[in-house]
């Protein structure tokens with residue numbers, strides 16, 4: 552019996568995983584793909600976005616959401632039973648694509664493919680890591696080495712771990728293919744600088760550029776990497792650790808009342824993004840006098856919005872940031888703008 556190929560799509564918060572996945576489904580040429588989506592934060596916004604595609608080759612029942620925490624930490628309870636249920640369907644999918652949460656470490660997930668109940672029936676075709684090019688260019692994932700050195704000189708007991716950098720590097724070092732996304736937001740010199748930085752990493756993988764996650768499915772599906780057999784070549788900051796916690800990050804949901812205008816709503820979000828170190832916001836709200844709800848997506852200070860179908864009230868906003876981000880202070884900033 553041939554094994555069902557599984558593609559894992561990973562990448563930091565807001566890099567463009569759902570956008571890429573949506574493009575993949577649209578262009579998949581009738582191939583029956585099941586999607587497993589995992590989110591950090593409790594709302595299931597990504598599942599809703601993908602269901603909104605309404606494509607004949609991706610019916611709603613083929614989109615499975617795992618929202619009970621981070622995939623890499625809930626492998627036994629949630630993930631394995633979900634995969635078994637997909638395999639046991641009367642007509643199993645031809646390909647399975649898993650979108651991990653932006654904070655997930657892909658390696659524990661890869662290890663799960665060694666479990667007896669799935670090992671003989673599935674193989675990891677490839678790990679695709681989506682990189683947010685402007686976030687890398689802005690130094691989001693890298694500390695200034697001189698500043699770290701100064702800190703260490705001042706206090707040599709300092710255990711300096713940058714959680715953003717760790718997650719980003721773990722995702723890169725697990726990849727079979729790196730997609731450098733959002734290339735529309737940088738110039739050629741900036742892109743070339745990121746590419747040469749990535750080329751110095753120990754794990755050499757193919758790297759391609761993309762806008763709006765537009766990558767030919769033939770490039771992404773069918774890598775035949777059998778990644779589960781190749782764990783040793785994929786280093787992780789958490790190798791040797793039994794558990795991986797997400798205490799470095801926090802997520803909460805703000806309820807949103809009806810907003811007077813689109814402009815006023817976006818101004819509130821901009822104010823929050825300026826006032827707090829928010830990594831990611833996504834959600835929706837009802838706008839006075841409009842029948843569709845307004846969906847919003849913010850990555851750092853960059854905000855996009857569009858009217859969309861779906862339940863509009865109560866409006867909700869998922870906010871993700873580093874540990875210590877205070878929901879009360881964020882709500883206050885939102886209200887005061």
Ligand SMILES: Nc1nc2c(ncn2[C@@H]2O[C@H](COP(=O)(O)OP(=O)(O)OP(=O)(O)O)[C@@H](O)[C@H]2O)c(=O)[nH]1
Pocket residue numbers: 562563564565566567568569570571597652653732733734735736761762763764831848849850854855
């Ligand atoms: N300018 C620009 N924006 C993009 C591009 N690709 C995606 N985006 C936007 O970036 C935001 C985040 O995209 P998503 O696809 O939701 O990112 P994600 O990685 O799935 O996010 P999480 O699941 O929260 O980690 C959205 O507003 C997208 O429209 C791109 O190539 N260029």
